[in-house]
Amino acid sequence: PEFTMLEAYQAYGDYESMMELVEGMITHVSQKVLGTLVIEHKDREGEVTRTIDLTTPWRRVPYRELICEKAGADWFEISAQERKAKAIELGAEIHETDEDFEVSNAIFEKFIEPKLIQPTFVTHLPKELVPLAKLSPNDDSTVEVFECCINGQEIAPAYTEQNDPVQQRERLEDQAGEEQQKLDEDFLIALEHGMPPAGGMGMGIDRLCMMLLGQESIRDVLLFPQMKPKTKNTPSSEGAEESKQE
Template identity: 80%
Template sequence: MEETNALIEQRKAKLAALRARGIDPFANKFTPSETIGEARARYAEGRPVALAGRITAHRDMGKSMFVDIKDTTGRLQVYAQKNVLGDEGFEIFKHLDLGDFIGVQGTLFTTRTGEMTVKLESFTILAKALRPPPAKWHGLADTEIRYRQRYLDLMASDEVREVFLKRSAIVREIREFLHSRGFVEVETPMMQSIPGGAAAQPFVTYHNALGCNFYLRIALELYLKRLLVGGMDRVFELGRNFRNEGISRRHNPEFTMLEAYQAYGDYETMMELTQSMICHVAQKVLGTLRIEHRDAEGKVIRTIDLTPPWRRVKYKDLICEKAGPDWFQITPAQRRERAQALGAEIGPDYEDFEVTGAVFEKLIEPTLIQPTFVTHLLKELVPLAKLSPEDRDCVEVFELCINGQEIAPAYTEQNDPLEQRERLEHQAGGEQQKLDEDFLVALEHGMPPAGGMGMGIDRLCMMLLGQESIRDVILFPQLKPKTD
């Protein structure tokens, strides 16, 4: 800490010295002619350029200096000479620090070692970094610093920055794909008087002017279905959901969801949409359908093959494979006993369908590495879906599992208002205040048959980008505030 404070004081002294010379870095302006990446791509010996970036390396050769500057698109070497800049200009240049931002003007050339370089003619200081950059430019080892001060993580690691640039590209391609299919992007309320569309613990806030509680949404579903009622036949929303629950490598309290609804479709329609969209995104952003996940040493630990068609298997069949072919014939008490013997964590208040759900979530889902559509879930698990005509204990639903976790659920949407009310009442346990009456009234006006799909964007990015923790695909994950 003392060493850091001393470095900060040295940099502040350099800033004061610059200002004493009439140079205020923070007041200067500079307009680059292009990005560094574009300069490299359009290289021509002697071509003049004006570039800007952060200094990431410098080498003092006495009467000349080399520095590296970097922007989002890449890195480029700059060659500064005393006889070009003059005594004062060269002296100022020599006192620039790692982390400072500069604008440079000069011409492109290639050094004897083959390094593409700018021969500096003039420079402008654009920002003085008062704190030194991370000690390790090739990645921060301290995960606490990485997540709490993500800007340092991005400065230190090209690989980390590339993950987030690719995440942006993934979201862009999802939008492009849905637009090409005729979907309309919409926005629905993040603050809701009744949190619905999922079974989750909401965050509560208070609206002073209206004098009542509101809840940060836990799902997008019920408002998007209102739009189907209103005649918008294909809609989607990409937005944040909030759940006041645990934090793990697969869960963050604030996360990004895609939900899409298509009138006159069903769960089969959404299966095709989901498979086609993920393959489109992978091909566009990554250029491949084979996704390699590597360990810290770079060794491939698994390869996910997205080549269609993807496996389809019924929920009950997977349960019976794992827990015994007689699972659905034995008593609830026997199911509970067997689930515990298999190693599933069973809460004391679990209902029978939740015991079966725990077997799937804890013992089966983590083994589904290759893309798998798990279909026909138990009706109690998805109260907003239509019953399956071939098995009235199940609903027309799929959960897409890849890389051992659920990526996207989808279903044939329930549009019978009477059946929907009955099932939501059962879910609410008879508590009327938990029912979204406005949604039920909307259904009574008539909603077309439809398919709906939700996709966890963070988990999709984890899978596509080979990341093992959700925190590595969220720029600013939730952390407990520092107390010191």
């Protein structure tokens, strides 16, 4: 199936200006189309099963804070091996080859993100997760990133673009070495010629529609859903075959 994305970049913007953009866009669409900022999801009997309040300002919370709420306040103080063992104990799907940041992210994806029903900006993710984002000024282990989560799903990730060509090359080299990929030299050369500070955002339109319309399946909102092929036993195919014989 084909999914619909909206991408936006703002020269001299950053992840905070992207928060304002995402918050403003979604609330504007909800108010304009539905006439309300309070979204009710209902079951087949018409009973309200979930209420989402898009009234601003939306919650903003650091990624690490959410991890510690679930996995323990000392999560980032214990050893990597202890984190892996604890994640398995909690029930996360962990593989032997997983890097340390992947262990923490497995906790986030399984236990935290699905419970973020009300609009939430999860900020300052580990730098390994978003190699194209600018490092946080007060913590070079995280980046100026947010994930906008609503209805238990990521709706729109965004970040301050990394426009330092030296730092960008170093981080892409680290990633390429781990994943055995070639560097995008064209991108790096373009960056060396100069790029202004900028913020970038990508919004999943299908997930946004699911949230606004109260749909549980993404198949119900896709513009171009995958269609099942007609079988030879369908009436239309039988009629076509008879016409050919005539």
